[in-house]
Amino acid sequence: MTDVNLPASDESVALPMLQLRRLRVMKSGHVVYDQAFHDGVNIIRGDNGSGKSSIADFIFFVLGGEFDHWKKVPAQCDEIQAEIMTTRGRLVVRRETSSKASPIHVFFGKFEEAMASGLDGWERFPAHRQGDHESFSQLMFRSMCIPEAQSDGASNITMHQVLRLLYADQQTPPGRLFRFESTWDTKAIRAAVGDLICGLNDYEAYETSLKIRDLEKDYDQASRQLSALLSVLPPDTALNRPEAVGSQIAELERQRAKALDRIARVDDLINSSETKSFIAESRSARDAIEKQSSKIDSLERGISNSEYELEDLASPDYSPAG
Known part of the structure; x- marks a missing residue:
């Protein structure tokens, strides 16, 4: 070759x-x-x-x-x-x-x-x-x-x-x-x-024009993304400037940090006497529910027995004793 x-x-x-x-x-x-x-x-x-x-x-x-x-x-x-x-x-x-x-x-x-x-x-x-x-x-x-x-x-x-x-x-x-x-x-x-x-x-001018074309595409894409983000903002807010959006984001971050702090200290924020009272009331309510459940079971058994007796009375083969 x-x-x-x-x-x-x-x-x-x-x-x-x-x-x-x-x-x-x-x-x-x-x-x-x-x-x-x-x-x-x-x-x-x-x-x-x-x-x-x-x-x-x-x-x-x-x-x-x-x-x-x-x-x-x-x-x-x-x-x-x-x-x-x-x-x-x-x-x-x-x-x-x-x-x-x-x-x-x-x-x-x-x-x-x-x-x-x-x-x-x-x-x-x-x-x-x-x-x-x-x-x-x-x-x-x-x-x-x-x-x-x-x-x-x-x-x-x-x-x-x-x-x-x-x-x-x-x-x-x-x-x-x-x-x-x-x-x-x-x-x-x-x-x-x-x-x-x-x-x-000399390709310098050609390469520069290609870079300009690519930068224009990037700009158009960023502009479309910004327009889409602005379109979802509530119309009655003043979040139409970058600094306003940044301020709102900072405020939401502060609120989020505060909520996370309360979640981390939930045991300290709850009063122990309130906890005992809540537990006692829960036990009392549970006992009352169990008693009512027992009564309901007794009544359902009585109803079931009465239904059996009524079926026997309605049967043609039934004859009274004696």
């Missing part, structure tokens, strides 16, 4: 460079398109509907773009392969069309070597950063000697974002410099990509 590293002295003066040297499109293991490209301007020409836009879509996708709006015929293709020349060396990449964010497999070397190599000769890179695993965009920026953004937020600048400026499909309005994306697009990223392409290579 060929490493894509240059000596430090060469890196300091190397200019970012990316060239597409070859593009090959596959379907079920068969080649359906194979084209080599040369230095300078390459023109792809053909009649309407011959597939010029589809070739541009293939290039956009294999270089790291996220795309899944394939036309009917290109949608039947399942893999795209490309040979790329960068500042640090030659790469061969292949990518399946099953998903717009499918990973990219990379071989460090020439196209013929890559096709003859087994699976061990390829490395897999995800479309987006996954923990400590380097993404395909990070690999490409490093290979092209483009400085990477310094913060996790700024790492949103990917090959997809760069390619949006270099490529526009037929559905994109002609007045837009960036390929149109209605679902997700930010001015900060467009500005950072523009600066990067123009050679500024």
Whole structure:
């Protein structure tokens, strides 16, 4: 495997460079398109509907773009392969069309070597950063000697974002410099990509704008929480200022501490004579309840016996004694 590293002295003066040297499109293991490209301007020409836009879509996708709006015929293709020349060396990449964010497999070397190599000769890179695993965009920026953004937020600048400026499909309005994306697009990223392409290579303004965006989100969340808290306060109170709320909290804390102190000293607060009187009254009431319960039991037994006698008298077999 060929490493894509240059000596430090060469890196300091190397200019970012990316060239597409070859593009090959596959379907079920068969080649359906194979084209080599040369230095300078390459023109792809053909009649309407011959597939010029589809070739541009293939290039956009294999270089790291996220795309899944394939036309009917290109949608039947399942893999795209490309040979790329960068500042640090030659790469061969292949990518399946099953998903717009499918990973990219990379071989460090020439196209013929890559096709003859087994699976061990390829490395897999995800479309987006996954923990400590380097993404395909990070690999490409490093290979092209483009400085990477310094913060996790700024790492949103990917090959997809760069390619949006270099490529526009037929559905994109002609007045837009960036390929149109209605679902997700930010001015900060467009500005950072523009600066990067123009050679500024400075992410400080972009990182600052991202921090401002995050702080604004935090402020909006805190503002919503404060509004929710104020909405539950009684309307006739003056708890509409932080110091008033703090004063009320302090007063409630004092009342709570006082109640806890009384609970801790409950034995000292109760009069012993009152306790004895309460116990005596409780015993007297218990004795009276027991006596009444005995009377009730005696009456219930008498009632039960009388019911038996009444049943005997009502029986047709009953005859008085004597």
